[in-house]
Amino acid sequence: MKKNQIIVLVVAIIGVTYKFLQGEKVSLGLERNKTGYQVVQNINDVFQVYPATVNEVIARSQKVQKELKNDVDVIIAATEKTKENQLRALDQAVSGIGFYIGVLELVHMVHPDKDVREAATAEYQVLNAVYIESIAGNKELYESLKAYNTCADRSTFTQEEILFLDELLDDYKRAGMDLPEAERAVVMNLKKRLSELSTQFEVNIAQDCSTITATQEQLAGVPEDFIKGLAKDDAGLFILKMDYPTQDAIMRYCSVQDTRKRFYKTNNNKAYPQNVSVLNEIVNLRDQLAKALGFKSYAELDLADQMIKTPERAWKLQRDLLPVTKAKADKEIKHFLSDLPEGVALTKEGKVFPWDLGYITNYFKKKHYDVDELVIAEYFPMQQTVDGLFKIYQKFFNLEFKTINNPEAWHKDVQLVEIKRKNGTLLGYVFMDMFPRDNKFNHAAKFSALPARKSADGLYTPAVCTVVCNFTEPTANKPSLLKYDEVNVFFHEFGHALHYLLGGTDLASQAGTNVKSDFLELPSQMLENWMEDKAILKMLSKHYKTNEPLSDELIDKKLSLLKLSTGIFESRQIWLGMVALEIFESGENKDSDAIVKKYAQETFDYMVFDNEGHFQYSFGHLTGYGAKYYGYLWSRVIACDIFAEIEKEGLLNPEAGARYSAALLEPGGSKNPNDMVHEYLGREPNQKAFLEKSGF
16 A cells, blocks of 8 residues: 555545544543553453444544654653653553554454454554554654663663663664665655555455355264254355364364365465465565665564574574474374275375375374374363363462453453462453454464553553454353363463563563564463373363363373374474575565475475465464564474473472563563573573474
């Protein structure tokens, strides 16, 4: 979208606002207190965090824009520059608009009302453009902060404030603020357009409601309870949506190859062709942006401020581990293909079709290990499991959880949890949106809203965020039953929420999960390891009918299986990491299909590549993480190292939890993550625990 189009969009929205708001009183959401930050003071404030109507979406956006303009004008106009009217004022300004951008991101991804979603999407795009114009690309603001830096008395700074100012000025330089005006204008326009494209990419994925249909016979092998929950079309055929519960049921259990194939091909083409031009333009403009800023590639720009620092190191991480993971994957595949289920055949070259792999693997596990994931799921009814996970979190982190009954939220199924320290300090609130819906974000994630703050006088300002999942809905006869992998997903995503709540820092810009992207996944991936402990599984599991925990025999079988497919899993992660890096290496007009195929054949050449598939157009990490998907592997290696230390102290030991939290969660982004990891371990991290845990 060109600059004049942005102006037209803003004018149009103002017109809509006038129409909607005339004579109607709407809630303007949270107000700032005397500290200059938004706060929640009671449960009604929590209910006001997310707007409920189109009117509120627009009115709050206008309020935020007005506040931001005032904030920035005051910073720039200050003649006697101080820490309060420069650093602190900027943090308050960024926090104010960042809060509402986070809120609108959630609303436009999950709200069931189409009008509210579309209003949130429009305002989300506007606020991102305003942020770029007013903060990230504001030359006068940069000059004001530079001038302050030359005269600031750093002896009065905390270490957090020093890091904040240094990183801020580095970010501005890396963003091209020292470029000549004409070149800087080009950078600004590129960033605005990229913000719009990223939003469109996400929206196209969320709003893809592709389905296939099938007869009862074409669903042979699929659990009967799942089939009973499926809707039918006018011809009486079952409708299969492209959500996680349906994908699991079809790809693991359906014995009809054609149904698996049709589902796979449809699922592998979500947001295609809608996102073809969008992704192509993102790749081209990111390359132009990097070159305009003096970088060889967008990958180099994207990684410059990360733990790993350079694309070369990211490539080396993956290249070094690929032979290890691939050797194990080849053994695993040979193992699985030694006993094929009826109706499955390999190609004449001995390769497996991608729509058969999940079915083959599940068949092998059931037959040779006597482990049925559906049987294990019966021990993890969702609410019981969530409550059990909360008990684990409460014990290890020394916290108290309280469920808020009947919260005011965007959907009747949304839950709300209040979390405090044992000493009574309120850390914050977590909304939970757990089941799939049409037009809802179809993965699992934590969405930020209000960051936690811990001021210099020790006052803690509580955080608010949302965890979104897509688990199987309950039926008339059964509660929602979570498969083992889904329990891991919830452990992981709620781990992000705890990081967000526990990471209260003096500066909101450094709070919670405002950390380096390749550190972000570390705390959550570390928590997944609890699911590999026998005592934890005993405590957490409870059969939905008998209330009995998993038997020792079933736990032992399941735990023995965890290393069975690690080669396949990690090879796939390396594939995704390489795809993301290659797409954002130097050059425009990339053939993303060729890149996806090239690294697929390099990382899992035992499988037929589907030339009709275009998965990258629904690979949301390409916008959110850019070239940084390697971060999952990077942070998992470190997470395993950290878990090995915690395991020595005890997985429910609150002293171990306190040491871990103080070192790696509570600082948020106020410390260098490389330093935090080194200080916690007392050494540099290594791959030993990761390799042992994965069975490499």
